[in-house]
Amino acid sequence: MGSARDIVEECGVSRFVYTDFPLGNPTGKPGDVEMQSAIAGIALDLLERAWEPRTTVQTPFVWDAEANDDWRYHFMKVDDSNRDLLAAAGDQRRSAQATVKAQGRGRD
């Protein structure tokens, strides 16, 4: 069950229940028990009925009926408004990582 359709489908899974939501709530909106039950129910149906790998079922839910493209656009946005900020953040992160590495605290 997930919301990053391209990543899951590239990786390839036996069965995939896709909900077209912002990353974070792949099994239904917070507080919406009815929707969560519907999505879990679709997963159970697929578990029972799929007959081939890479079977994707998209659930019928939309995040925002009025402005459903806004979250898509804003997530990991790169445009002229933040290009310099992103470049600076990258430089800062690399220099922090170099410091950690120099102190011998790097990952395995």
Place this chain on the structure above:
Amino acid sequence: MAVDRRTHRSHVSYIDKSRNYYGAQGYPQPYQWAYNQDVPFASLDKPLSECRLGLVTTSFFERKAGETSAADAATKEPYAALCDDALGGLYNKDLFWDKDNTHTEDLDSYLPINRLREFADQGRIGSLAERFYGVPTDYSHRRTSRRDAPQILEFAQEDELDAVILVPL
């Protein structure tokens, strides 16, 4: 109703977005996503109403009280824990999700323990395992395939699961 027409696919391509985003941060090498030509498949060998299911999350187990401590490589180990101990929420602040547009204050919005227990009560599934399993997001394909996946399989066999549902955030 009029047919909606679009010049781009509707669903977000996170592969494209992340390549552009990290490229803009000056990382020269794009992340290499997993691609598998062959994908395994097995049908259930008994009715779903007799099956024991397990859930796998990418969240950490630590409670939200520890939210100030940064997750490091040492804590990115696969784990098994009691579902009852997850009901207060799991720790996923360090994971990559859309913090501007939503939140993870409701466990069942990212790990449907309560919803699947309801399906068990109704007899739709046999049961949900008492434990759930975690694979905190790790960007190493080697650790994911050689360490984490075999560990999850071992947990699943210990708990005699018939099926496992993976739920990445």
